[in-house]
Amino acid sequence: MRKILVLDAAQRSALAVTRAVGQLPNVHITTADAAPMALAGQSKYSHSYLQIPCSKESPTAFIQWVEQHCLNGQFDLILPVTEVTSQLLLMQNYSTQQLPMAFARYATVMELADKANLVRQAQAAGVSVPNTQFFENSQALNVQQVTYPIVLKPAKSKIYANNQWVSTTVRILKSEADLAKVLEEDTYLAHHPFMLQEFIPGHGAGVFCLYNHGIPVRYFAHQRIREKPPEGGVSVLCQSVAVPEHLKEASEKLLTQVNWHGVAMVEFRISPEGKAYLMEVNTRFWGSLQLAIDAGVNFPALLTQHFFNEPAIKEAPYKIGQRLRWLLGDVDSLYIFLKRPNSTAKKLKRIGQFIWPRLFNQRHEVNRLGDLKPAWFELKHYIKELRG
Template sequence: MDRDKPKVLVLDANQRSALAVTRSLGKSSQYQISSADSVAYALAGASRYSQTYYRYPDPNQQPQEFINWIRNFSASHHFDLYMPTTEVTSQLLLMFQKELPHVELPFAAYSNVMALADKVTLVELARKLDIAIPESEVYHSRDQVVVDRLTFPVVIKPALSRIYREGRWIHTQVRIAKNAADWDQIVSDMDYLDYAPFMLQEFIPGHGSGIFCIYDNGTPVQFFAHQRLREKPPEGGVSVLSRSIPVPEDLRSVAERLLGAVDWHGVAMVEFRVSDEGNPYLMEVNTRFWGSLQLAIDAGVDFPLMLANLHLKRPSVALNAYRDNQRLRWLLGDLDSLYIFIKSSHPIRKKLQRILSFLSIRFHGQKHEINRLSDIKPAWVELKQYLRSLR
């Protein structure tokens, strides 16, 4: 019977999002799942739902070797769908798609993806659609910037978070310069600003917000939203404790205008900065699965299954409504966040409150992202990796 099920290969298997994809499709019993990554042992590779684990060259350090491996592998192993979960593997496979005739990807065309992934192009598109964005100025070299004319604080935002140049990946950063001295120190380490486009953006006081969605060739299928309750690092970063919330209608309206304009297909995360006055400003779009994907699945929105069914033209039902206030905790990430908080200059009272909050147990409406009794091996793999990183 399994031979009749479509076969899916989940890439980037050591990512938490890849584990969520593997568990989602495996639990559905509709697909045969295998996984792959560049490390010897990976989270999704250890899952009970991954029938086989494959190891490939590191796409971050050896991009061409990775593509060669995929080309040879796909020619000798049949999979109906490849599911990458990081920006690097997704863009590599799209860039070299013509060389990979056996690799089926659940994405929009490369040009559509880059229209959103490239932050300079995204700003241009937002202006055409009259979507609110921070004041932005585009530069092609840091030498073009007249520092004396800058208004601080200013956000230094490269057009791409990953630059593929001369056969290798260059990882960029978004930084905030608070003054001229800060500017000099920050840009001295950003050599890529000499040859890669970047923006200087107005800093918007407020908080980050975003919505998650899936589209079928320009038509919205499902939206989802969550709130970050704790992050790593604590002042803003990766979510370690989050909860599902209703989709804010103002953010949804902007996302629909934006994604509809590029005839979007697949999943996306649209990120905003919401000012202290409550006004949303478009910041960026991630054109792949997000880190806290498991929260949406726990709340009832099974994005991986919906995407696979949609792309392979199998029956799928949009949910629209989902459980509010469902929580997800990444335990080891939360532990790191607690450690950073304790090491900070916060008052003792706040540190004790944070410790008590970390130790509090919620029995209903909250799940652990990695630690699941029904699929415990990924938790052991993560713990071993975590302990090795402490040496």
């Protein structure tokens, strides 16, 4: 019996991992998070749940817990699903024998997760990136030489310093006043590297993939249909699409160059002329993971089987047009849209799109007839938050 620990159980991606890996033969899934109970812990595929210190709010206590409970062979595989948890564990430099995780080593992860390193890797691989200027901190920036619009992008999404995590934000700046405000409010810019990048109009696109020690295993792509907030954010309705060949080629150049291992999401910006520019790489499982699984690319199961050197599932080409809906996120998106100053016609159209049933090729991300407890758990917490 393989003992597998799924961390960050409050995430919907952790629920997808728990359901996917839990259906493999001879596995025992334990889920864990900082709350008394979390979303993935409610799944029937989670055989036990552990409340543990928060990797973001209490990183030292989290590492102490890991060293007490995970370094002596208690688990055969540990699957963190957030950037904070995975990087915190990797930076401890445990061996795979001590802490069995299906990740590249920390230095390799940071070649891609650090956006400044990523730009340099992309340039070396011949992958297009926006024109970029690098700064060690805000003191190195001459504000008089900045032209607008411009994108201010911290090198890291999450900064670990003085035993705590700091979340950073990418900003689109349209004027010198915008820049001055950001430099005043985002105090981490005074001490940590960032970039100024050319603003690329257009739309986003992504390639999802699994690598096994530098060798590509599977690719997947999706299209966002609705998001929260509506103008751009977390996907609440998406569908599978064919992987654009030029994006696959660019992703492969980049990931092969660093001898990537594990899962990754490579994000691009497509200009109105159709040119693709690399934006970032997420070195972890992504939010819409369940869509790939429903379409026929079971990334968590494939990752697990490669880790244990077992014969991987033989998968046919995945289904194009499969949809995934996060229902409560879609409710929030609709509410935000209706509160905005949109025309009555647009609001009625949006309501119609929300309520119109789709009987085929669409599934709910959390709500599953064969595994209903996570949906009930999510609904109770949603109502509790509405009540304040």
